[in-house]
Amino acid sequence: MVAPDEAPFLLACRRRPSPHVPVWFMRQAGRALPEYRARRGSGSILEAIHQPELVAELTLQPVRRYGVDAAILFSDIVVPVAAIGFGVDVVPGTGPVVTEPFRSKEDLGRLRPLEPEEDTPYVVEAVRQLASELSVPLIGFAGAPFTVASYLIEGGPSRSHARTKALMHAEPSTWWALLDALADLALASLRSQVRAGAQAVQLFDSWAGALSAVDYAELVLPVTRRIFDGLADLDVPRIHFGVGTGELLGLMAEAGPDVVGVDWRVPIDVAWSRIGEDKAVQGNLDPAVCLAPWDVVETETRKILNQAGGRPGHVFNLGHGVLPDTDPAILERVVELVHNA
Numbered sequence: 419m420v421a422p423d424e425a426p427f428l429l430a431c432r433r434r435p436s437p438h439v440p441v442w443f444m445r446q447a448g449r450a451l452p453e454y455r456a457r458r459g460s461g462s463i464l465e466a467i468h469q470p471e472l473v474a475e476l477t478l479q480p481v482r483r484y485g486v487d488a489a490i491l492f493s494d495i496v497v498p499v500a501a502i503g504f505g506v507d508v509v510p511g512t513g514p515v516v517t518e519p520f521r522s523k524e525d526l527g528r529l530r531p532l533e534p535e536e537d538t539p540y541v542v543e544a545v546r547q548l549a550s551e552l553s554v555p556l557i558g559f560a561g562a563p564f565t566v567a568s569y570l571i572e573g574g575p576s577r578s579h580a581r582t583k584a585l586m587h588a589e590p591s592t593w594w595a596l597l598d599a600l601a602d603l604a605l606a607s608l609r610s611q612v613r614a615g616a617q618a619v620q621l622f623d624s625w626a627g628a629l630s631a632v633d634y635a636e637l638v639l640p641v642t643r644r645i646f647d648g649l650a651d652l653d654v655p656r657i658h659f660g661v662g663t664g665e666l667l668g669l670m671a672e673a674g675p676d677v678v679g680v681d682w683r684v685p686i687d688v689a690w691s692r693i694g695e696d697k698a699v700q701g702n703l704d705p706a707v708c709l710a711p712w713d714v715v716e717t718e719t720r721k722i723l724n725q726a727g728g729r730p731g732h733v734f735n736l737g738h739g740v741l742p743d744t745d746p747a748i749l750e751r752v753v754e755l756v757h758n759a
């Protein structure tokens with residue numbers, strides 16, 4: 419475990435002055451790294467996640483390579499639903515796939531509470547190992563109810579989230595029961611990760627940006643708030659992230675996190691004013707920019723640092739995950755630049 423008063427990442431999450439702007443990258447473990455491709459093997463990520471030593475190694479790789487200020491557990495947002503037997507797999511090249519999608523209130527019977535020590539002992543074990551080995555804080559994470567519900571209802575990745583939106587409007591009581599069950603899974607999973615040594619948590623509501631602000635406020639925000647409230651006693655920074663959430667940033671802040679993640683669509687200073695000065699912000703370099711030559715990446719990185727203006731409470735990150743074609747050397751240079759700015 420890292421002393422909370424000494425880790426730049428934890429200081430920034432608390433909006434306290436830090437020796438440098440901390441930086442980590444969403445999806446920092448993964449196909450952009452040759453050492454990942456060498457160790458990961460083929461097959462579903464869910465099988466890899468059952469091996470704590472492998473998980474610890476894949477989590478550590480980007481910390482060694484990039485010198486980032488935080489590690490994020492190598493896992494996936496569908497791990498809890500898969501562990502309670504909903505019938506989810508993660509297909510390489512596609513993402514989560516559900517054999518029998520959630521279609522009606524009868525499917526609520528296929529969900530049950532998560533007992534992390536029994537259902538996902540391999541996750542708890544990996545977090546324990548990492549907490550004792552890492553020199554930077556470990557971020558635990560979970561998928562937020564809306565985003566996980568979308569996979570369960572659509573049966574896999576979706577652009578429109580049409581069936582999900584139809585269900586939320588057509589059958590509110592089923593929707594709330596589903597979201598409540600998924601919130602309980604996220605809470606149980608996050609609490610167990612913190613108990614095992616995670617020093618911050620991130621709730622990924624990756625696809626919340628598909629919703630209007632009114633629908634988000636009425637049909638998603640209340641359960642999200644319940645998750646953040648349910649973590650308050652653990653005293654670890656809570657990060658809330660989604661993509662395409664420019665119109666939702668104020669509402670996402672109202673849900674109660676300490677830090678709000680921002681994608682690249684809104685300049686970080688504008689985002690910060692929507693979120694409120696009483697929260698920290700995380701972001702927001704466009705991952706696609708990292709495929710351009712270094713001088714472009716440098717200009718865009720400096721622009722973000724200038725917009726944040728050195729105010730305490732900025733965690734540098736990408737606006738979404740590292741793209742597989744990214745040259746790791748570019749990300750190494752981003753870390754160096756952010757640290758020396």
Ligand code: 1CP
Binds near residue numbers: 462493512574576739
């Ligand atoms: O098997 C593989 O190696 C395939 C690729 C992969 C990886 C490396 C998947 C399948 N998941 C992961 C790991 C993962 N997933 C991590 C840890 C790695 C790290 O961050 O360093 C994390 C935090 C996630 C979380 C996750 N999974 C999210 C939220 C983050 C985000 O990208 O918005 C989401 C939406 C998923 C679903 C998912 N899992 C995998 C894929 C390809 C997808 C996205 C599919 C889609 O587009 O809907």
